[in-house]
Amino acid sequence: MIQEAVPQEVVAPTAIVAEIERSTHQVTTSDGVQIAFDLYQRPGRDTVLIICPGFFQSKNTPTFRRMATALAHYRDVICMDFRGHGDSSGQFTFSAKEEADLKAVLDWARPRYAHMVLLGFSLGAATAIDVVGQGADVQTLIAVSAPTAFEDIELQIWTPKAVMAGLKAIEPGVGCRPGNPWLTKPRPIDRIRQVKVPIIFIHGTDDGTTFAHHSQELFAQAAGPKQLVVIEGGRHAEELYRQDPQGFVTLVEDWLQSVPSR
Numbered sequence: 001m002i003q004e005a006v007p008q009e010v011v012a013p014t015a016i017v018a019e020i021e022r023s024t025h026q027v028t029t030s031d032g033v034q035i036a037f038d039l040y041q042r043p044g045r046d047t048v049l050i051i052c053p054g055f056f057q058s059k060n061t062p063t064f065r066r067m068a069t070a071l072a073h074y075r076d077v078i079c080m081d082f083r084g085h086g087d088s089s090g091q092f093t094f095s096a097k098e099e100a101d102l103k104a105v106l107d108w109a110r111p112r113y114a115h116m117v118l119l120g121f122s123l124g125a126a127t128a129i130d131v132v133g134q135g136a137d138v139q140t141l142i143a144v145s146a147p148t149a150f151e152d153i154e155l156q157i158w159t160p161k162a163v164m165a166g167l168k169a170i171e172p173g174v175g176c177r178p179g180n181p182w183l184t185k186p187r188p189i190d191r192i193r194q195v196k197v198p199i200i201f202i203h204g205t206d207d208g209t210t211f212a213h214h215s216q217e218l219f220a221q222a223a224g225p226k227q228l229v230v231i232e233g234g235r236h237a238e239e240l241y242r243q244d245p246q247g248f249v250t251l252v253e254d255w256l257q258s259v260p261s262r
Contacts, residue, residue: 019043020072024087027108029100036087037080037105038065040072047115047139049256050105051079054122054145054237055094058086060173067241070249074256076113080105082124084177091179095150095186098127099134106136115139117256120146121237122210126188129218132199133191140259141199142252145207145237148189148214155209169239192218198225200255204234227255 019042038059059079068079084092116138120128125146147153203215219228234240241248
């Protein structure tokens with residue numbers, strides 16, 4: 001069970017922490033958008049984990065920087081900004097065009113790493129499911145608070161409980177430059193059947209944005225090796241990490257240790 005806790009950084013041995021270097025890079029998508037990402041790197045590694053944040057989130061928030069640093073104790077990490085967020089250009093299209101952003105980052109990483117892993121949050125998870133369903137060469141996919149489809153998101157943001165949770169989640173680096181919200185969007189519930197790599201779905205029972213039944217339905221339709229973890233009291237997306245940093249990292253690492261290299 002996740003319990004309310006003051007966010008804290010997951011600490012690894014000092015010798016490892018000292019060797020991790022963070023650098024910022026930029027790639028251009030097939031439709032001309034500039035996508036920025038941070039690389040957390042230690043020389044000699046052959047695996048990279050790519051973090052795909054959700055709506056209103058970026059690589060520059062304290063939460064995602066802590067998370068990326070913690071996960072980089074084990075393998076290299078890329079934390080990206082989707083279009084309309086952080087240091088990337090363009091406008092966010094709520095998963096309609098963001099597949100091009102992730103594909104551009106994967107194209108950059110592919111010649112540099114033998115193995116790639118995706119960790120997607122909310123609409124970032126929706127985009128990851130879409131791209132992997134199209135045959136992206138990744139080892140595994142971790143989908144946190146993924147929706148079955150954009151139009152099915154409950155988004156109960158005006159309840160008192162959701163307002164309080166939202167206020168607690170405001171931190172430097174959040175924000176979005178929105179584009180056309182009416183564009184046709186891929187539906188993860190339709191694409192999930194084409195995902196053949198191992199996938200784990202993670203969802204909280206207290207998610208007021210995307211209810212837990214979304215991950216349950218995606219899990220039921222997934223065709224490949226799969227696991228579903230529903231966390232009692234857990235909230236939405238990156239809030240699961242903020243509630244229990246060590247528990248979240250352990251959950252991710254246990255899954256990755258169970259997935260054989262290809």
